[in-house]
Amino acid sequence: MKEGPDIARIGMLFGDPARANMLTALMGGQALTATELAQAAGVTVQTASSHLSKLEDGGILAQRKQGRHRYFTLADAAAGTLLENIMGFAASRGHLRHRPGPKDPALRKARVCYDHLAGDYGVRMLDSFVARGAIESDGENLTMTEDGRAELGTLGIDVASLTSNRRPLCKSCLDWSERRSHLAGTLGKALLAHFLENGWARRSEESRAVLFTPDGERKFLSLFPAG
Amino acid sequence: MKEGPDIARIGMLFGDPARANMLTALMGGQALTATELAQAAGVTVQTASSHLSKLEDGGILAQRKQGRHRYFTLADAAAGTLLENIMGFAASRGHLRHRPGPKDPALRKARVCYDHLAGDYGVRMLDSFVARGAIESDGENLTMTEDGRAELGTLGIDVASLTSNRRPLCKSCLDWSERRSHLAGTLGKALLAHFLENGWARRSEESRAVLFTPDGERKFLSLFPAG
DNA sequence: TTCATACTTCGACCGTAACCGAAGCATCTT
DNA sequence: AAGATGCTTCGGTTACGGTCGAAGTATGAA
Missing domain, CATH: 1.10.10.10 (Winged helix-like DNA-binding domain superfamily/Winged helix DNA-binding domain)
Structure with a gap:
């Protein structure tokens, strides 16, 4: 008791x-x-x-x-993860405060989730990785394949340096607007940082939205084609 | 907002x-x-x-x-998982209601965590799997190896039948008394069921404790030697 | 039918905590 | 030194939710 x-x-x-x-x-x-x-x-x-x-x-x-x-x-990351879990659970039970998903279309499209990309683009990115065999999905757990490591290397992302025993490399995070999973973990963080650093996108001042430039959007979409 | x-x-x-x-x-x-x-x-x-x-x-x-x-x-399992996450987070911040861990030594040793084994024995089991290469641990994610599948097969546990897309096969769950991870997921559930069905242990009437028989305990310890 | 058990609903009580205005510190600016 | 800004602490109000006794409903037993 x-x-x-x-x-x-x-x-x-x-x-x-x-x-x-x-x-x-x-x-x-x-x-x-x-x-x-x-x-x-x-x-x-x-x-x-x-x-x-x-x-x-x-x-x-x-x-x-x-x-x-x-x-x-x-x-710390644990607090963020717990928050994500609660959000995912609440969304899965239909406990939304406003109505389905963000009203703002920009938020629905792409937004920051603690330190990684969420929304339509976030889900699309993970789907694409899984479809081409860069990441293997076992229901909930995600595992990076050798192919995936190589591909990310050509993008300039060193997967080895992202490995930590404090936080997983790949982690699925339930997206409350899409009701599907997007990519979290140190890799999710590194990818978002990559997009921002290379000028593919920038963060909105007022909200959690991630705003892609026309050129960045083109690159992103060709890199992560829809399934 | x-x-x-x-x-x-x-x-x-x-x-x-x-x-x-x-x-x-x-x-x-x-x-x-x-x-x-x-x-x-x-x-x-x-x-x-x-x-x-x-x-x-x-x-x-x-x-x-x-x-x-x-x-x-x-x-459902999602509710159990969220509860586990919150318990783990609370324990990691030192928010214990009574004092460090369960007072009852039996609870500390082995107990049920929703549908799998927790406590000293739960942690020991996962450690042992990882040490011998049956399960690979990547910080937080757990993956079953081919060796692991074979070994569990000899125990009479068919890993293939445990694969689901609703729930992961292997999942780590932070143990609040040991402050380390034990094995959850469908495999964790199957293993606990295996111990109970084969008479290695039985559940306590009053608490969540799992009570091993002398013979069951001997088998368990030889199957999962301490690291 | 009558009684007993398991549970829910109703109504009232009460404590806690969320809230804000005002005052008090701390830090930076001029 | 005097004023402005950012934040915390104090005090008092208010509302919400947890609590239980009593009454009401449903199922089972005698």
Whole structure:
């Protein structure tokens, strides 16, 4: 009865709408200030401050002082992963706050999910990898093949350097707008970084949307043809 | 702001101590009646009934009427997996309700985690598989090797029949008492079933503990030698 | 039919926590 | 030094949800 981990503590932290909004905003992957998070949650800064300290005590958020600002981020990849899991579960039960998927078509098309690509383009990328045998999919687990390693090498992505024992290379993440899986893990992160660094796309200022340039979009679509 | 899955709804459901206790009790994998769950949570049946209907509406629990009883179970494997994830996260942040791990040594040694083996023995089993190359571990993802398939075949476990596209064959699950991973997925389930069916062990009546017989324990330990 | 068991619904109580205004610190600017 | 900005702490209000007793429904037993 009184054994084990304190599920309720974690659940409660995720269980308040204001906190959930803040965490969703932080899924964008970038550090945000207390004021920005207050706005994202639709509450005053006082209220936000109280929420943020609770989330920090709970080990979900980390803060970094910089001048007179305090930047908050998800504490680590595990926190992001858990958040993804909860989002996926909620979506799978049809618990959507607004209606099916993002209203904004740009968000539906391509957006950031913590540190990797989600939305139509994210799902398409993983499908394409699987279709050509670069990644093998076993229901939920994803495994990189030798072919895949070689292909990514020609793109300038060194798969070996992405291998870590703290975080998987390939991981599937349920996309709540597409209701299918997209690619997470260190490879998902590296690929998104690759697109941004090479000017194929840039991040929207206001939202989690990823905006492709015409040229970048052309390259992306030819690299990941639809199944 | 109003986009996406309703995290808060799910969080709230997990965020009440009474509900968390009920869900923890259901991690034992067997169906329980409303009265049993009320007792597990330490509340009256009225209160329990209210909680149970909320959990059912949220898609976390399923109920099955049988005579004048109502048996509740976790809705599906996804619900169990999410629960495991939250437990693992809570444990990783040190949010334990009582103290480090289960007080009961039997629970610490071997217990049921939804439908597979957890605790010292669960961790030991996975370690042993990995050490001898039956399963390959890539940080978080687990993959079965050809050697592993052959070995399990000699045990009388047909790996091919366990392959599903709804649930992975091998999956790592963070063990909150050992703070290491044990084996989940359809294989984890099949192995536990194998131990129980062949009389190596039986389930405790009162708790989630798995009690090995002297003979079963001997077989288990020789099959999965410590690393 | 009558009684017992298993569970749900109703109604009322109560505690907690979410919320905001105001005041208090800390840091940067001028 | 004085003002502005970013954030936290304090105090008080309010609302929501967890709780249980009592009554109501359904199934099974006598």
